Amino acid sequence: MKQWFQKGEHWIWMSSAMVALSVVLVLGLFAMITYKGMVHFWPHTVYEYQLNNGSVVESVVGEHRETKVKEVYEVAGQAPRLVDQLLIKVGNRDIYGIDFRWLNADDLVEAEPKIASDAVVIERFEYGNVYGWYHTLKVGTQTFSGSVLVAELAKQVAEGKRLHDAIKAIEKSDIGYVNYQLEQLRLDEKRLKSQDQWNSEQEQRHADERVVLEQQFRDFQAQTQLLYQEQSTLGELTMRVSGGQLLNVPIKNIVHYWQPNEMSLGEKMGFFFNGIGRFLSEDPREANTEGGIFPAMIGTITMVLIMTILVTPMGVIAAVYMREYAKDGPVLRAVRISINNLAGVPSIVFGIFGLGFFVYILGGSIDELFYGYALPSPTFGTPGLLWASLTMALLTLPVVIVSTEEGLSRIPRSLREGGLALGATKIEVIQKIVIPMALPAIMTGLILAVARAAGEVAPLMLVGVVKLAPELPVDAIAPFVHLDRKFMHLGFHIYDVGFQSPNVEASQPLVYATSLLLVLIIVGLNLGAISIRNRLREKYKALEH
The missing domain is CATH 1.10.287 (Helix Hairpins)
Structure with missing residues (x-):
């Protein structure tokens, strides 16, 4: 055992255990987000609860979403009694004023609720869902x-x-x-x-x-x-809701309707995939707590792609200069230390810098030089897509520089000398040999940059992201990509729905679904970059040897 510790093998096992634990935690988190996000699109069974309200029995109809255990202290000094609390989505907001209701298990007439036969769920453009039964339909x-x-x-x-x-x-x-x-x-x-x-x-x-x-x-x-x-x-549909009340629903306000208790498995699967499709293709409604996330998805992808186009030349040129041209000395060492420290600066600081420099100084100067006729209405002197992309490029620039410089340092000096010996100039050697061989390292830096930029929220709130954008940053009107427009972002959408929504219970499933989509977009962009990097590695493997 003493020899085992002296050899340092315990550190190997501890490192392996920590890596395995990290992988398990990441996969567990992803599984939880996937489950809670996908459940949002599955047709939930509608139950009917009989609630004992003193001398009156009240009927509550809705979907069971969650169960919590509540401690009830009946006698002082004694241990509390555990009582189940059920979170029921009752809908019918125009009648009850709320979408969800908590029920105590002690107040239920029957411990097991009964399935509401023939119950209908109607999704509306306003006031959320309706839960009830068909009564009459009036057309003319x-x-x-x-x-x-x-x-x-x-x-x-x-x-x-x-x-x-x-x-x-x-x-x-x-x-x-x-x-x-x-x-x-x-x-x-x-x-x-x-x-x-x-x-x-x-x-x-x-x-x-x-x-x-x-x-x-x-x-x-x-x-x-x-x-x-x-x-x-x-026409106008009249629904009979719990308690025998009648609720009129204009047909023009109906988005979708279904009878979950009467659906077969195939019909539920069709409903599930149709819900995902509508989530990806529709605009948000009801203060972002309902509807889809199409504008936020387009805004996120557009911003990340523009950021990638901006950060790549800046990072590669800076790394090439420091590795290939700059003389080693105190100034270069200070620059490297500054770049490494820049990676640790809080992201909100980059947002303040972007607002102060890009928006007010640079954007204001552009407006004065080229769009003075439009003032006082700003064109580029206001937060927008271009400034958000530039801010994210600065935020991720240290990662690209460090990764590129590491890749350049691994290229053998003999390759450079061989190119120079054959009569090539230094710039030709860098363009034809050094940079192509460093492309896998550059792609690694871009992978890390994309992963960070797509998930940042704080700086974007200052330089272009809004709660609801009236127009997409990309459309069919020339110049097709409008760099001066404000846009929606999935990260900010998650923050807004999860922390600023007045209807917290209704927004929770949407938060998980949007989080899952953001993770999938980041993974998709990274997989594309990884596949390009792997092909480049295979292409230049023989040259390295």
């Missing part, structure tokens, strides 16, 4: 019930979705494009006036273009009015 002067109601409801909801999607497409795409063109026309007029180029010819051209755009706006507005009128002719 006709009233439907029973099996006829179910068939007619499917037609009405399908028509309601079609009208809603058509209105959304016109308002966001067509009218949005016309408004963008009108705004550009207004700014162009201000620019020409500021440059003393405004004349009768320009005035006539602008007037003609404005007439055309305003006519297009009126045409699109007339189309939406017709669609809104069609929406008003849709």
Whole structure:
């Protein structure tokens, strides 16, 4: 045993144990996030609880989401009694004012709740879910019930979705494009006036273009009015909720409806994947506590890609200069120490620097030089995608520099000397031999940079990320990637939903689902970079030997 300790093998075993423990913890965390995130899309069974409320028995209908144990002290000085508390999603917010309700197991008439037969769950654009049973469906002067109601409801909801999607497409795409063109026309007029180029010819051209755009706006507005009128002719569904109350649900407000207790396994699987698809493709609703995360997903991916494009040349050029050109001395050592210390600076400090330097100084100067006609409305002198990407590039720059420099240091000196001996210049040796062989190390730095930048939240809150962005940073309008726009981010979305939401219980599943998506995006980007790195390693393996 003494020899075993003297050889230092115990350190090997301890290191292996810590690595194994870390892997288990990471996999366990990922499994928990995956489970809690995926459960959000599965159709939950709807139960009916009988609650003893003194002399009155109250009926509570909803989904069982969580069980907690509560300590009840009945006699002072004695041990408490443990009582189960059930968290039930009751929905019907326009009746109860809340979506969730806690029930004490002691207050239940029966220990086991009964499954609410034929119960219907309706997801709405506003006021959350409805839990109840079909009562009647009124369409115009006709009233439907029973099996006829179910068939007619499917037609009405399908028509309601079609009208809603058509209105959304016109308002966001067509009218949005016309408004963008009108705004550009207004700014162009201000620019020409500021440059003393405004004349009768320009005035006539602008007037003609404005007439055309305003006519297009009126045409699109007339189309939406017709669609809104069609929406008003849709029916109204009357639901019977717990306690016998009747609740009217306009068809135009229905997103989706289902009967979870009557679904087969195949139908539940279809509902599950359909829910994931809608989560990835829809915009958020109800203060981000419902709907999808499409804008946040697009914003995160766009910011990370632009950050990667910005940080790569900066990091590689700095590393090449320090390794290949700079003379070793106190100045270079001080620079290396500063770079290493820069990696430990809190991220919020980078956010303050980005706000002060990039937004106010650099962005303000750009506005004064090139967009003075648009002032006082800032163009680049306000937080946006470009400044967020630059801030993240600075945040991750030390990682790229250190990784690249390590890769450059592992390239044999004989390769450099051989290239110079064959008549190549130093810059040609660096371009043709050194940098290509260091690409795997550069990719390693980018992998670490992407992983950190995609998960940061604090600096982004200062330099461009918002709770809800009216426009995407990427669209079909030239120049297609709008660097001056604010954008949504998955990390900030998680923070906002998890800590700023007024409806905490409703937001918890969405937090796990969004966290899972963010992890998958980071893993996907890293896997792409790792595959490129592995191919580069194979390509230059023979040259290294």
